[in-house]
Amino acid sequence: xxxxxxxxxxxxxxxxxxxxxxxxxxxxxxxxxxxxxxxxxxxxxxxxxxxxxxxxxxxxxxxxxxxxxxxxxxxxxxxxxxxxxxxxxxxxxxxxxxxxxxxxxxxxxxxxxxxxxxxxxxxxxxxxxxxxxxxxxxxxxxxxxxxxxxxxxxxxxxxxxxxxxxxxxxxxxxxxxxxxxxxxxxxxxxxxxxxxxxxxxxxxxxxxxxxxxxxxxxxxxxxxxxxxxxxxxxxxxxxxxxxxxxxxxxxxxxxxxxxxxxxxxxxxxxxxxxxxxxxxxxxxxxxxxxxxxxxxxxxxxxxxxxxxxxxxxxxxxxxxxxxxxxxxxxxxxxxxxxxxxxxxxxxxxxxxxxxxxxxxxxxxxxxxxxxxxxxxxxxxxxxxxxxxxxxxxxxxxxxxxxxxxxxxxxxxxxxxxxxxxxxxxxxxxxxxxxxxxxxxxxxxxxxxxxxxxxxxxxxxxxxxxxxxxxxxxxxxxxxxxxxxxxxxxxxxxxxxxxxxxxxxxxxxxxxxxxxxxxxxxxxxxxxxxxxxxxxxxxxx
Numbered sequence: 001x002x003x004x005x006x007x008x009x010x011x012x013x014x015x016x017x018x019x020x021x022x023x024x025x026x027x028x029x030x031x032x033x034x035x036x037x038x039x040x041x042x043x044x045x046x047x048x049x050x051x052x053x054x055x056x057x058x059x060x061x062x063x064x065x066x067x068x069x070x071x072x073x074x075x076x077x078x079x080x081x082x083x084x085x086x087x088x089x090x091x092x093x094x095x096x097x098x099x100x101x102x103x104x105x106x107x108x109x110x111x112x113x114x115x116x117x118x119x120x121x122x123x124x125x126x127x128x129x130x131x132x133x134x135x136x137x138x139x140x141x142x143x144x145x146x147x148x149x150x151x152x153x154x155x156x157x158x159x160x161x162x163x164x165x166x167x168x169x170x171x172x173x174x175x176x177x178x179x180x181x182x183x184x185x186x187x188x189x190x191x192x193x194x195x196x197x198x199x200x201x202x203x204x205x206x207x208x209x210x211x212x213x214x215x216x217x218x219x220x221x222x223x224x225x226x227x228x229x230x231x232x233x234x235x236x237x238x239x240x241x242x243x244x245x246x247x248x249x250x251x252x253x254x255x256x257x258x259x260x261x262x263x264x265x266x267x268x269x270x271x272x273x274x275x276x277x278x279x280x281x282x283x284x285x286x287x288x289x290x291x292x293x294x295x296x297x298x299x300x301x302x303x304x305x306x307x308x309x310x311x312x313x314x315x316x317x318x319x320x321x322x323x324x325x326x327x328x329x330x331x332x333x334x335x336x337x338x339x340x341x342x343x344x345x346x347x348x349x350x351x352x353x354x355x356x357x358x359x360x361x362x363x364x365x366x367x368x369x370x371x372x373x374x375x376x377x378x379x380x381x382x383x384x385x386x387x388x389x390x391x392x393x394x395x396x397x398x399x400x401x402x403x404x405x406x407x408x409x410x411x412x413x414x415x416x417x418x419x420x421x422x423x424x425x426x427x428x429x430x431x432x433x434x435x436x437x438x439x440x441x442x443x444x445x446x447x448x449x450x451x452x453x454x455x456x457x458x459x460x461x462x463x464x465x466x467x468x469x470x471x472x473x474x475x476x477x478x479x480x481x482x483x484x485x486x487x488x489x490x491x492x493x494x495x496x497x498x499x500x501x502x503x504x505x506x507x508x509x510x511x512x513x514x515x516x517x518x519x520x521x522x523x524x525x526x527x528x529x530x531x532x533x534x535x536x537x538x539x540x
Contacts, residue, residue, distance in 0.1 A: 020084060020127070025077050027123050031095065032070040034116070038063035038102065050107040059105035066098040085128065092124035092136050100143045108151060109144065109161055114168045117144070118175050125179035129187070137176035141169030217283075217302030220290075225249050225257065228297070237283055237302050238276050239462030256285055256300060263287045273305060281463060281514065281529065282306070306512050306531065316506075332373055339366035385428040385510045392425060392457045392468070393418045399433065400455070403440055409451060414440070418457040425466050425530040427511045432528075435504045435515070436470065439526050442500065443472030446524060460529065469518065471525040482517050 041047035042060040052059035073091050076082065099120060103113035117140050125133030148165045217234030221227055225248050230240065238253055250257040259272040271286045282305040290296040342362035345351070351359070396416050404411040436455075443453045454471040477485060488502040501515075508515040512531035517524070 021077065021080065024084070024088065024127055025074075027127065028070060028073045028077055028091070030119075030123075031091070032067065032074065035063060035067035035070050035098075039067050050111050052105055054107045055105040059102060062098055062101040062105060066094075066102070069094055069098070088124060088127045089132065092120055093139060095120035095124075096136070096140045096143055100140075100147050103144075104147050104151075109148065109164045109168060114144070114171075117168070118172060121172050122175050122179040125176045126183045126186075129183070131180070133176040133180040133183075134173070137169075137173040140172045141165075144168055217300075219249070219256075219300040219302070220297060221249055221260070221300060222297040225260070227252070234300075234302055236464060237281060237304060239460075239464075259285055260287060260298065260300070276462075281465075304531075306509060306514055331369075335366055335369055335373075339363065339370075342366065385431055385507075387426045387428050387511055389424050389426055390429060390432070392423050392466075393421055395429070396455060396457070399436060403437060407441070407444060409444070413451055413453065415452065415454045417455070420459070423457055423459065423466055425468075427513065427530060431507045431511060435507050435528065436468070438500050438504050439470040443470060443474070443524070446474035447472045448474050463529070466530045468528040468530075469525055470528075471520065472523045474523050476520065476522065476524045477517060479519075482519075485517065486515075 038051075038059070042052055042056070042063050047053075047059075073087070076087055096117060099113055099116045103109065103111055103117075106113060121133075121136045121140050124136045144165050145162075148162055214231060214233055217237045218229070218231045219227055219234050220229035227245055227247055227249055230245070234240070240252065248257075249260065253276060255274045255276065259274065262272070263269060267289075270288075271284055273282060273284055275282050284303045284305050286301045286303075288299045288301070290299060339362070342359050346356060346359035346363070396418065400411060400414045400416055404414060440453050440455075444451050447453070452473045454469075456469045456471070458467060459465070460467050486501050486505050488499055505515040508528055514529045516527050516529070518527045519525075
């Protein structure tokens, strides 16, 4: 990224900034204080020698005129009219003339008023840009020499001190030149500082934009466990609605607080898996300290485990493919021989009833083993997901008709509710069809009395992600079995393979969705939480 300092064009020397008016205001305040002091000394008659001793009337009139000019200059500075450079040049010229008159009224160059001329020239040189500072020095030197020449005309005696006037002129030129160089360096430093400020502001805004738009959730927690920053992804993942800043992490997400305490005791363990309250996402939180020993706070990074699970699934599928090929080669051929031998044996006329039962067991278990192999091969051969945007209402309507016809049940045995009606999800149609079909078949098997399956779709209030629930009217699943139902080869049916829910969850994770069991008052409910929200009006 190119620095904005390199991209910013050079500022012209004639450019006047708003900040330049403030030093001019301070310079005019100095003028008002100085002229006011001279007016007070002139009218009270307490001026020290030689102030006003040579010509008291001229000193008093010059002081009054200088003070009035200071008031007019203050008004011009307030309204910023005329322009900045015009005001600076005009005010410095008036300063030189007024101070020279005061110097003449106080006895000339030996009165010490030359120091005030140096202040006026230096102030004007700092405020202006360019070589006009030399003009101020030249103007002051000429006026001082003119004052000495006037003294010589009025009193042609060797009282005029041209040597001092020349030295004062040289000092004025040196002062103007030094002030000119210093002002140039000050402006260059101010310009560089302004560019750096803009650069830092842009960088800060860019960092804030990146943090807020990151898919990973980020929380900044200070040393007292108070939340300082929460990006939008973190709000979405944690389901935070109210403002979270300045609140303690223990109040909003107690599970993160517990993992944070664990990390502080054992910093080597940086990642933790947890499920926030109020939604069914599985999140991975990791911690990084700010400052030495994390004394300035901690950064918490939140990631949806579905994305990481999808990557792990790709590796898992590759391993399953190799395993399936090995199973097909090592087991299927001997299994076929066993099944064929059992079939030939069952055709023998010398078998009694018990022996016929044994051959029937050989046939049934051979069929079961073949189904297991077919399911594993189906999982390993599955193509990667090709997600599309699906309108759930129309998709579920078509699905229920096909399911009812395929299982020979009445269509009204499946109750469908989609809210909002234009809800859309992103998923592979064929894989979602297989998942929902499997869940509905399980619902038929475990329903009590007349089978009733309820399919509800909507938007989670916590995560703002679309979901699809499949619920039956059976007895539900006990707490002890919930943790095992998604494990491969776990089943409670004698003729089951135990791979249905496992494959369904794998298919969901391949579509960046999750499949979870949701406890309820009646029946078993399985929820598919999709990765994003789509509306029909925003599909284009």
